[in-house]
Amino acid sequence: MEALPQFLWRTEYFGGILYNKKAVQAEPITQPTWDLLMGVQKGESGKLTLENALRVSKNTDLRKIVSWLQEIGALDKEFNLQGEIYAPPYPLIKNTICAPLRAYLHITDGCNLRCDHCMFACGKRVENELNTEQLIEVIKILREVRCPELRITGGEPTIRKDLFLITQRAKDLGMYVMLNTNGTYGDKIRKKLICSGIDAIIMSLDGLQKNHEKRRGKNTFQNVMGTIKFLSDHNQRVSTNDKIDTTVNFTFGRSNLKDFEGVAKLCARYGINVNLMPLRPFGTTKVRLMDDMLTPEEFMSFTQKVMEIRKDKEIVDSGIKIIHKNFDLFSEDPGVDHLPVPFDHSSCGAGGLGIGINPDGRINICGFLAKIPEFVGSNILEAPFYDVWFSPVMHSFRTVIKRHCEPCPYYRKQCFGACKAMAYAAIGDMGSIDRYCFVHLLNKK
Numbered sequence: 001m002e003a004l005p006q007f008l009w010r011t012e013y014f015g016g017i018l019y020n021k022k023a024v025q026a027e028p029i030t031q032p033t034w035d036l037l038m039g040v041q042k043g044e045s046g047k048l049t050l051e052n053a054l055r056v057s058k059n060t061d062l063r064k065i066v067s068w069l070q071e072i073g074a075l076d077k078e079f080n081l082q083g084e085i086y087a088p089p090y091p092l093i094k095n096t097i098c099a100p101l102r103a104y105l106h107i108t109d110g111c112n113l114r115c116d117h118c119m120f121a122c123g124k125r126v127e128n129e130l131n132t133e134q135l136i137e138v139i140k141i142l143r144e145v146r147c148p149e150l151r152i153t154g155g156e157p158t159i160r161k162d163l164f165l166i167t168q169r170a171k172d173l174g175m176y177v178m179l180n181t182n183g184t185y186g187d188k189i190r191k192k193l194i195c196s197g198i199d200a201i202i203m204s205l206d207g208l209q210k211n212h213e214k215r216r217g218k219n220t221f222q223n224v225m226g227t228i229k230f231l232s233d234h235n236q237r238v239s240t241n242d243k244i245d246t247t248v249n250f251t252f253g254r255s256n257l258k259d260f261e262g263v264a265k266l267c268a269r270y271g272i273n274v275n276l277m278p279l280r281p282f283g284t285t286k287v288r289l290m291d292d293m294l295t296p297e298e299f300m301s302f303t304q305k306v307m308e309i310r311k312d313k314e315i316v317d318s319g320i321k322i323i324h325k326n327f328d329l330f331s332e333d334p335g336v337d338h339l340p341v342p343f344d345h346s347s348c349g350a351g352g353l354g355i356g357i358n359p360d361g362r363i364n365i366c367g368f369l370a371k372i373p374e375f376v377g378s379n380i381l382e383a384p385f386y387d388v389w390f391s392p393v394m395h396s397f398r399t400v401i402k403r404h405c406e407p408c409p410y411y412r413k414q415c416f417g418a419c420k421a422m423a424y425a426a427i428g429d430m431g432s433i434d435r436y437c438f439v440h441l442l443n444k445k
């Protein structure tokens with residue numbers, strides 16, 4: 001099987017997607033433009049068609065798209081498409097893309113830590129964990145269906161001795177590879193990380209020393225900081241193409257909230273982005289940390305604080321991003337609201353853009369629900385991928401109507417709506433409200 005090139009053109013129910021591996025971006029393209037572009041590639045009189053269309057059409061969008069495609073190198077000056085073109089060998093279904101763009105491969109439930117908040121209550125490896133060969137088989141299936149992004153997670157993926165063999169295989173197949181890790185290890189693994197070709201790393205930092213260690217255990221702060229410094233040094237040494245895109249996950253509750261500014265500034269110093277994750281009531285959080293979850297009032301004031309910190313000179317000068325995907329209602333970004341499902345920001349992407357694979361090979365729709373039998377589907381190694389991706393379990397998750405969000409002015413713009421896992425955890429109804437939503441505290445509604 002050949003390696004995926006930088007550009008992948010994938011036919012979809014609304015036209016197609018251009019996936020640009022270098023930018024880690026999927027651009028939906030509408031049917032009329034897609035047809036023109038595909039006509040060009042087929043070498044029918046298509047080439048003329050696009051040139052003619054550009055000459056005669058008053059459609060400024062088409063001009064913009066074509067010049068953008070040429071600028072990024074996806075289309076050459078003679079209008080030839082660059083990269084791989086793919087149309088699935090099975091029928092397309094409305095409102096569902098033909099295959100995921102991201103696969104979250106949970107390679108283990110085992111872990112070297114026992115965090116207070118762990119959504120999977122991780123620690124022990126399951127007996128029927130996929131072996132190296134089976135994981136490589138999974139990766140081949142994903143490449144076959146043109147899923148370009150592999151996100152390796154767990155548990156703690158670095159406890160598996162074959163981790164770098166698996167990432168190597170995915171890189172050989174041209175996939176974009178991201179690793180979720182707690183960063184708590186020594187130089188041996190750190191060195192392997194920087195030589196592995198992994199494109200991006202997300203590491204957990206849940207506070208400054210006292211709070212991080214309260215959650216994650218003794219000496220974990222110094223340890224993860226060691227990994228952060230190691231990656232930051234690597235990134236300063238190498239050329240842009242060889243840098244590892246590094247982000248810190250800050251999983252916040254009441255007890256570590258006050259550390260956020262310190263964490264953001266620490267990350268700014270090392271040129272690392274920060275992604276904000278609110279505590280969700282699964283795994284050990286449900287047992288130990290329910291009282292640490294914020295009220296809507298606290299969530300609102302934290303969101304305001306995030307806006308202030310984003311404008312802080314140290315943060316601005318560092319160029320890092322502070323990502324707050326949940327209820328970013330004060331964001332000045334107006335959002336876009338005309339994109340086809342699942343690009344329309346109507347949900348976090350679980351089941352729409354992405355799929356999860358449990359350590360035993362069975363698929364899950366959403367990481368937070370990965371251990372709840374009704375959200376777990378067939379084994380990816382045992383069923384045809386088409387059946388897995390279009391299965392009833394996936395379909396019913398995708399088609400949940402967020403009743404409270406539909407009339408909300410922020411929906412699909414600054415907010416992708418209630419988290420279905422949160423709504424499910426609260427009352428077993430995925431279409432209900434998210435306890436963190438604070439829109440009722442604003443006047444705008």
Ligand SMILES: C[S@@+](CC[C@H](N)C(=O)[O-])C[C@H]1O[C@@H](n2cnc3c(N)ncnc32)[C@H](O)[C@@H]1O
Pocket residue numbers: 111117118119120153154155156157180181182202203204249250251277278279280281282283285
């Ligand atoms: C499950 S961990 C796996 C990767 C790695 N072991 C780590 O801790 O970073 C992935 C991310 O989920 C976050 N997480 C775990 N339990 C959570 C919960 N109950 N609510 C929100 N985020 C949680 C972790 O803090 C971590 O950033």
Ligand code: SF4
Pocket residue numbers: 111112113114115117118119120121122123154155156182
């Ligand atoms: S959150 Fe990550 S590091 Fe902590 S116990 Fe869970 S899997 Fe392990």
Ligand code: SF4
Pocket residue numbers: 327404405406408409410411412415416417418419434437438439
């Ligand atoms: S009602 Fe829904 S869309 Fe509006 S802010 Fe709350 S969660 Fe977000």
